[in-house]
Amino acid sequence: MGWLAVGDAYEVALIEGRITARATSGRAAGRQLKSLPKALREHPEVDRLRRFAEWLDRHAAACVAQVDTWMVSSLPVPTGLLARVWPDEAWQSALRDLAVVGDDPDEVGFLRDATDSGELRVVNLDGETVRLSPRTVTLPHPVLLPELDDLREFAAELGVVQKVEQIHRATWRRPADLAERGEKATDVTEFAGGKYASRFGLAARATSLGYRVSGGYATCRVRDAGRIVEAAVWIGEPYWDGEAATGGLTWNDQDGRSLPLREVGPVAWSEGMRMAAALHAGRQVEVEEGKDA
Numbered sequence: 001m002g003w004l005a006v007g008d009a010y011e012v013a014l015i016e017g018r019i020t021a022r023a024t025s026g027r028a029a030g031r032q033l034k035s036l037p038k039a040l041r042e043h044p045e046v047d048r049l050r051r052f053a054e055w056l057d058r059h060a061a062a063c064v065a066q067v068d069t070w071m072v073s074s075l076p077v078p079t080g081l082l083a084r085v086w087p088d089e090a091w092q093s094a095l096r097d098l099a100v101v102g103d104d105p106d107e108v109g110f111l112r113d114a115t116d117s118g119e120l121r122v123v124n125l126d127g128e129t130v131r132l133s134p135r136t137v138t139l140p141h142p143v144l145l146p147e148l149d150d151l152r153e154f155a156a157e158l159g160v161v162q163k164v165e166q167i168h169r170a171t172w173r174r175p176a177d178l179a180e181r182g183e184k185a186t187d188v189t190e191f192a193g194g195k196y197a198s199r200f201g202l203a204a205r206a207t208s209l210g211y212r213v214s215g216g217y218a219t220c221r222v223r224d225a226g227r228i229v230e231a232a233v234w235i236g237e238p239y240w241d242g243e244a245a246t247g248g249l250t251w252n253d254q255d256g257r258s259l260p261l262r263e264v265g266p267v268a269w270s271e272g273m274r275m276a277a278a279l280h281a282g283r284q285v286e287v288e289e290g291k292d293a
Helices: 044-073 078-086 089-095 147-157 201-208 266-281
Strands: 003-008 010-015 018-022 076-078 098-102 108-114 122-126 129-132 136-138 210-212 217-224 227-234 249-253
Touching: 003 044, 003 136, 010 044, 018 044, 044 089, 044 217, 044 266, 076 078, 078 089, 078 108, 078 122, 078 136, 108 129, 108 147, 201 217, 201 266, 217 266, 227 266, 249 266
Parallel strands: none
Antiparallel strands: 003 010, 010 018, 076 136, 098 108, 098 136, 108 122, 122 129, 210 217, 217 227, 227 249
């Protein structure tokens, strides 16, 4: 954006999210200042710029959150919609370099551009830039991508940097021994027992990671194969003042029915395990006497 006059001696602009000033007179005319002069800090024009910068930050975060929702749920997104939002830098930053799939589920490419006509330009796994114009595309959850390790290596070669965590998102696949746990088994305890000094600290970690805390659970809701599934980790009774620990991980359908493990889809399984692992990672770690921390 351009420079805005503020009084007779300065101009201000928003540069890389920061309000920057430059002098318009004297020896320093035209030179950007290292810091905002005190006389400008409460100026109405500066205050408007500050509020605009805060709005831009919220807008960028909302774009990332929306694209993350599309990706986690592997929802079909109209190609025309991507073309309309692409000129917006915040949307473009959230979408650029995401792996997309068009009409052929076996053809994956990294999104590099979207034209006004609704055409997408992607880099395919042969390193070639190709044009796609399907009615919709999906931004697949990584657990659904074939040969994910090879895709990650190729992304590294291309220098792909994703604003929304997709290719390098931590994933878990359902183990092959589910039948041995019994047909009625409903919980996973691999990440149970992570101790926290307080239930408040455990709940705070859950919310800081973007998970919802409801009652005694940290939860995440996922759309998997067309149905809504909610993963839940027990974190302790609300208002409990003492120590707390992570409990088992379970999944419920949209009617609140507890799902047997064998009915949990691949995306819901991966996202639930990802949540449980992240909560367990924040636990208190006891250091044995005589060993370094």
